[in-house]
Amino acid sequence: MKTILFFILTLSIGANAQSFMMNPYGRQNTTLLNGKWNAIIDMYSRGEVKKFYQNRKPRSKTEFIEYSFENGLRLDVPGDFNSQTPELKYYEGNIWYQRYFKVKKKPSNRQFIYFAAVSYEATVWLNGIEIGRHEGGFTPFQFEVTDVLKEGENDLVVLVNNNRRKDGIPAMNFDWWNYGGITRDVFFIETPSTYILDYKLQLNKGSKNKLSGYIKLDGINVAQQVEVSIPELKVHKTLAADENGLAAFEIIAKPQLWEPDSPKMYDVKFVSNGEAIHDKIGFRTIELKGTEILLNGKPIFLKGVNFHEEIPQFMGRACSDADAAMILNEVKALGCNFARTAHYPQNERILRKAEEMGITIWEEIPIWQGIEFTNPIILKKAETMLREMIYRDKNRSNIIIWSVANETWPTPARDSILSELVSLTRALDDTRLVGAAFNNAKFNKLTSTFNMNDNLAKVVDVVGINEYVGWYQPFPTEPENIKWNVANNKPLIMSEFGSEALYGQHGEADVASSWSEEYQENNYKKNLRMFENIPNLSGIAPWVLFDFRSPLRCHQSNQEGWNRKGVVSNKGQRKKAWYVMNQYYSETK
Structure with missing residues (x-):
């Protein structure tokens, strides 16, 4: 249980930080907020003083406002800003992003904005209200917006800063391009009032037929039933989550083990309160025997290569499934069974x-x-x-x-x-x-x-x-x-x-x-x-x-x-x- 408890702790750095939900790609009721976003370059970091996050418009004949998101710079999300216009090639500093999105609220549900990554720091406002901050350019974060969200049109503003910092990770000096921007997918996610925050499923250490894991619920009424199923293995388990929303389980099964020459993966479904999350998960063991690395109990020599999350042909961050395929097809062509995602x-x-x-x-x-x-x-x-x-x-x-x-x-x-x-x-x-x-x-x-x-x-x-x-x-x-x-x-x-x-x-x-x-x-x-x-x-x-x-x-x-x-x-x-x-x-x- 110690492993589970570690994961339940709050994960993000910054004000109003929250643990982010597992696998937005396999969830229902998600909307990608990708596409063209309006943007303002804020070289002298004056946007917060000028309250760009309010996205105000003149309300009288005598009023004027010294910023505007409309009819100016437009940036692709996901994507780094450095590769999208020559003027930003070497830029390090503040960029403000803005877009509108429409929703039809369901009063009994909860709503979240989920960022797969923003480089390097992000501050997020919805309808002029700050909903949170995050530091770190390569991992997700989310904020619940249930109480801020409006019926109909909503105004989402994100301040992105990619300045290198002495107290940052990485710090001032690193051997790759300091890409800034909303570099990965952005989701609007709607869930039931109690929803599946997290889950884990893998082979037990040293075993080839015992699977274990957990489902973690978040909400007010967390003591309810949850289900996990792996149809191909004829597995279907119904469990009762405890007062902390945690349902741990063990499953005896004989899966075909995942390995480079036969990367078998199983369709897995997690269900609770009418919510279903789909994933594809493989099962394997990895351990040591002296100086050997054993995959599924057999020695493996790692034939590898390093690569960056970059598409060199267009000199920018890799963002899409097509980008991933381009990089990894070259990894496989080289003859690799291993890669270091440096x-x-x-x-x-x-x-x-x-x-x-x-x-x-x-x-x-x-x-x-x-x-x-x-x-x-x-x-x-x-x-x-x-x-x-x-x-x-x-x-x-x-x-x-x-x-x-x-x-x-x-x-x-x-x-x-x-x-x-x-x-x-x-x-x-x-x-x-x-x-x-x-x-x-x-x-x-x-x-x-x-x-x-x-x-x-x-x-x-x-x-x-x-x-x-x-x-x-x-x-x-x-x-x-x-x-x-x-x-x-x-x-x-x-x-x-x-x-x-x-x-x-x-x-x-x-x-x-x-x-x-x-x-x-x-x-x-x-x-x-x-x-x-x-x-x-x-x-x-x-x-x-x-x-x-x-x-x-x-x-x-x-x-x-x-x-x-x-x-x-x-x-x-x-x-x-x-x-x-x-x-x-x-x-x-």
């Missing part, structure tokens, strides 16, 4: 599509270098982001690793905070593995060995190593002579490696400054030879699938604001290194 919880559409396609996932919160670990608010923010990620995605069978950080350097404050996050992760979900990615392995010239001494590596289940041998440092000796002595008692994943190349640029294979496909190709071959000497290697994930946008990348002729480490160019062209990895994966069992 460096933040990605769109639910991407994760669900990956589950359908048999792609296992490493998912992490955006603790990426430069985090102000000595600031006490960081732990609170990190815990909230971790809770929101695990809460949203706990039913996704393809997620096998929760990651608490990427490339953070050991300090007492960092060790303390990240160790607490590892403990919290296990308390929230003991059925998956916990990992982190490290970039502090050191090469010993006397022994030709990479070593790492990091307290965090001692407490995680899986150690990821980001090491760009042959790019940010030359190969210190022949790759086949390099040895590794890192986390020898647990699985190690080479979670990042590679080098940059400009598609179509050719040059010497041993000259890094050529930025050539030949250099990148040769670098990949040398890394793969080096990996043969890692005794506890359980998987690899080159960095990165596609070239991606990054303001850090300032080489005028070869980068132009792009990180060129992709094995596929920003226009979708496969580089020579792609074929190296494709062959390696096809030959690796």
Whole structure:
């Protein structure tokens, strides 16, 4: 029961924050509020002083108002604002969004506005009344609007701010584009007065025939009947929720287990008080045996790749099912059974599509270098982001690793905070593995060995190593002579490696400054030879699938604001290194 109680806690950062409901995509009585929204650029942050949220109109001949949402900028939702007009390409700051929507109120029901994500901070008003705030650019939040909603037309205003912050997560410096905006779906959701807030269903740890989970109701009259059914497994259970609205259950069944070569998923329905929620859920086990990762009791080598939530061809955030398919089809074409959704919880559409396609996932919160670990608010923010990620995605069978950080350097404050996050992760979900990615392995010239001494590596289940041998440092000796002595008692994943190349640029294979496909190709071959000497290697994930946008990348002729480490160019062209990895994966069992 401890896991359940952790999830019931309030999840969001900010005033009027609420726990968000599970799976808006499988609910009845939902309306997407996507489309064109009116927008105002508020470069000097004067909108709250000027009360843009009131969306006032002149009421007399002598009155004038110095703002207007109508007949001006229009932005797509979902979508980042940086990619929608050249003037906003580098913009960081306030953008006000506004749209009208009509409803026919049902007095006995409750109404909510649900945001799948807004980057990075959001303040929301409905009909001129502030309904809540949220911080964090990659997880959902919702606000109940039952008492504010009007019959007929309603006016929804959202202030979005994507300024980088020293006390933010991520902080001031990160190697991807700082996309701002309402970047994921927005829903208007209507529910009964008591509704299904949350549910969980998965195989018990270490079992292949015992399913367990819960249904959590929210409302005044929560002590009522609930149902869970899995028709294909001939499962139908009727339960009584307790005075807290919680109905826990166990089911004996023999599901076909989800795995990359056969990603079996079952239609599941949760019912209460006339409300039905549909989901597709797979069942699998993930555990460790020494240095091996076992999927359904069998060792699996993770043949992976990293990717960002970005469509490079139009230089913007991935938002739709079509976007998810484009990215993941390239993952599968490469020969992968694994992906690292670096460096933040990605769109639910991407994760669900990956589950359908048999792609296992490493998912992490955006603790990426430069985090102000000595600031006490960081732990609170990190815990909230971790809770929101695990809460949203706990039913996704393809997620096998929760990651608490990427490339953070050991300090007492960092060790303390990240160790607490590892403990919290296990308390929230003991059925998956916990990992982190490290970039502090050191090469010993006397022994030709990479070593790492990091307290965090001692407490995680899986150690990821980001090491760009042959790019940010030359190969210190022949790759086949390099040895590794890192986390020898647990699985190690080479979670990042590679080098940059400009598609179509050719040059010497041993000259890094050529930025050539030949250099990148040769670098990949040398890394793969080096990996043969890692005794506890359980998987690899080159960095990165596609070239991606990054303001850090300032080489005028070869980068132009792009990180060129992709094995596929920003226009979708496969580089020579792609074929190296494709062959390696096809030959690796």
